[in-house]
Amino acid sequence: MEINDLPKLHSDFSVDCVVFGFDKGELRILLIERAEEPFKDYLALPGNLVYDNENIDQAANRVLTELTSLNDVYMEQLYTFGDVNRHPQGRVITVAYFSLIKVKKHTLNPLSTYAKKAQWCAVADLPPLAFDHQLILEKAYKRLQNKIRYQPIGFELLPEKFTLSQLQQLYEVILEKPIDKRNFRKKILSFGLLIELDEKQKNVSHRAAKLYKFNKTRYNNLKKMGFSFEL
Amino acid sequence: MEINDLPKLHSDFSVDCVVFGFDKGELRILLIERAEEPFKDYLALPGNLVYDNENIDQAANRVLTELTSLNDVYMEQLYTFGDVNRHPQGRVITVAYFSLIKVKKHTLNPLSTYAKKAQWCAVADLPPLAFDHQLILEKAYKRLQNKIRYQPIGFELLPEKFTLSQLQQLYEVILEKPIDKRNFRKKILSFGLLIELDEKQKNVSHRAAKLYKFNKTRYNNLKKMGFSFEL
DNA sequence: GCAAAAGTGTTAAAATTACACCCATGA
DNA sequence: TCATGGGTGTAATTTTAACACTTTTGC
Known part of the structure; x- marks a missing residue:
């Protein structure tokens, strides 16, 4: 099931992943290109609904694994975004995750229907993103800048x-x-x-x-x- | 509406507030005593469901204001807890908030039906808490210990x-x-x-x-x- | 006058900053 | 042989850590 297939929602949870990589001297994130409205053709953070029977962390790992076939990557919860109007079709509260991966170690998987493709994009030079994903990315980037100074997480990249x-x-x-x-x-x-x-x-x-x-x-x-x- | 009135839930959002105060040389938090099952008579973090038409931050402020009549206090989002089994009656994902207040500045309000009373409890010496509130408190306490070293938030207490x-x-x-x-x-x-x-x-x-x-x-x-x- | 906390400087050690040249390699 | 990035040490400055006695006040 995909968010966009739903009629007016009561409220739902999703996860969105900010996946950082470092390649060719640039900090990059993994974005998907949306195939459907709303925000058709926009770039967006990979995300999905949280299933009833899975923990939030599991959902975030699932999203990442579907994209990259990688388990065992650095991942932590970032922040929860739940403003009433953040999703045009109803209330969707999303828990954002923050992940660091080694770009070279894997290729990107083909995607399901709702996204055309996944791609690495330089953080320094991004087009407008879907939903409030710009906001989520900014929060993630600040976290990365802070955290890298007092935890040895740079090596994950x-x-x-x-x-x-x-x-x-x-x-x-x-x-x-x-x-x-x-x-x-x-x-x-x-x-x-x-x-x-x-x-x-x-x-x-x-x-x-x-x-x-x-x-x-x-x-x-x-x-x-x-x-x-x-x- | 209260969490406990509900039959088996699909999924719901709540907020829980870790409200720190400093009094008589001790770090304290504000806890309520539950009047109903589950965890009847246990101490718990003050919390409530998030209404359909309010942002999560607003819900957290509402919970705090109902307890203390205080607006304009230091408050930030802490972490989101959503394990499938964290609530015995169904899935409740809760967004925890972290708050610092000046204890002397106000008295505690009388409470609604689901809680007998609110009280300040020394963090150093707490009984077991309801739900996963122990876990939430630990996360909040670590955040406080970290944050106080590089942001002047001590003054809020x-x-x-x-x-x-x-x-x-x-x-x-x-x-x-x-x-x-x-x-x-x-x-x-x-x-x-x-x-x-x-x-x-x-x-x-x-x-x-x-x-x-x-x-x-x-x-x-x-x-x-x-x-x-x-x- | 005594108990209790307020207030106050110096010195040694450690950490941080600024800075410039020679080395190895492939083209 | 030259262009490119690799690799290295020292001195000045700043920051941190350790440490003890005098002052003020109420009882």
């Missing part, structure tokens, strides 16, 4: 193996400000949360950078002991 | 005029750790957000402390210019 410059660029793009290279490296390495690999970049026309992995196990242990990551 | 020791005690209670008096004063005064009044404590059997007011106007201006409060 990078490949398993990454260079320090990639990591720095990610922070610069998200925080929208330049960062000093030497100070950044000193700080990020001082946490002892990066594993230096015996491997380097390949096929780059300059000195190849070392690759690193994030040590999640160690982070979880340190966190239990009161350690706090803070950039 | 104190009287208009307060002493630096009261402010320090508030931080100590919420953060659950002792703070050095001299360092605390230096830091908090360095923001230039406190107005020193020409007034002192009365009727204390020790040296009377100066009273201060929080300069909200100045904070709002500074915030616009990128200033960030951080304890």
Whole structure:
């Protein structure tokens, strides 16, 4: 069942997912192109109704899995949007989720009837979105900007193996400000949360950078002991 | 209409409010005592269904106003709880709100049928709560502990005029750790957000402390210019 | 005069900032 | 050999942390 098939609703719950990715030096989100009214042909956040027999978190995971075939991604509840008039066809309260995924790791699935296709769009340069999805995105982006400074979630957006410059660029793009290279490296390495690999970049026309992995196990242990990551 | 009057529900929205206050050196929350099943005689967070024609924020404000006759208090959305089985009589998705109020400023209103009375309870020493309200409270308490360090919301819990020791005690209670008096004063005064009044404590059997007011106007201006409060 | 909380500065240690050059690689 | 990004250290400044005694007031 799809929201648009319904006549005037009493009230319904949906979930909408703000799925961030990082690719070609830009922060992107996953949007679908709507095939039906209202907001036909607009871009929108992927979302769906919450089934009677599933928890809200499950519904959000389901939406994401249908799109990407990925489980096991970083996901958290963002905020609930429920203004009386946010949906033109009746009251739909939507719980927005916030997700970070590794773009390269998967391809996008073909979609059901209500959406033509899913695509990665640069956050910096978006057309108007359907419903109040612009508002939801803004809230999500602020959350990302805040959270990345005091939780090591940036790694969720990078490949398993990454260079320090990639990591720095990610922070610069998200925080929208330049960062000093030497100070950044000193700080990020001082946490002892990066594993230096015996491997380097390949096929780059300059000195190849070392690759690193994030040590999640160690982070979880340190966190239990009161350690706090803070950039 | 009240949740408990309903037969098996399809799905409904409610709001629940975690209302913090600070009194007699303790952090407290406002709880009601339930007069009806389920969870008869348990303490619970004040809450109610969201009407079809009101926004969620409005519903939360309504619940709080019915209890305290106070508008114009600090309130923000906390988190949405919607597990299938969180309510024994059917699916109720609840949007939890988080509120800070000045305890002394008002008295509690008499309540409608479903609750016997409202009371302030010390957070440190609570009996089991109805539904999943324990979980909601824990989330709210963590939010308060985090937020108080980087936003000047502590003042919402104190009287208009307060002493630096009261402010320090508030931080100590919420953060659950002792703070050095001299360092605390230096830091908090360095923001230039406190107005020193020409007034002192009365009727204390020790040296009377100066009273201060929080300069909200100045904070709002500074915030616009990128200033960030951080304890 | 005594109990109880108010008020007040300094010093050492740690964290942050600013800043510039040589290195390795592929084209 | 040149263009491109990789990689590295130090010094000045700012921030934080630790710490103890005198003052005022009511009883």
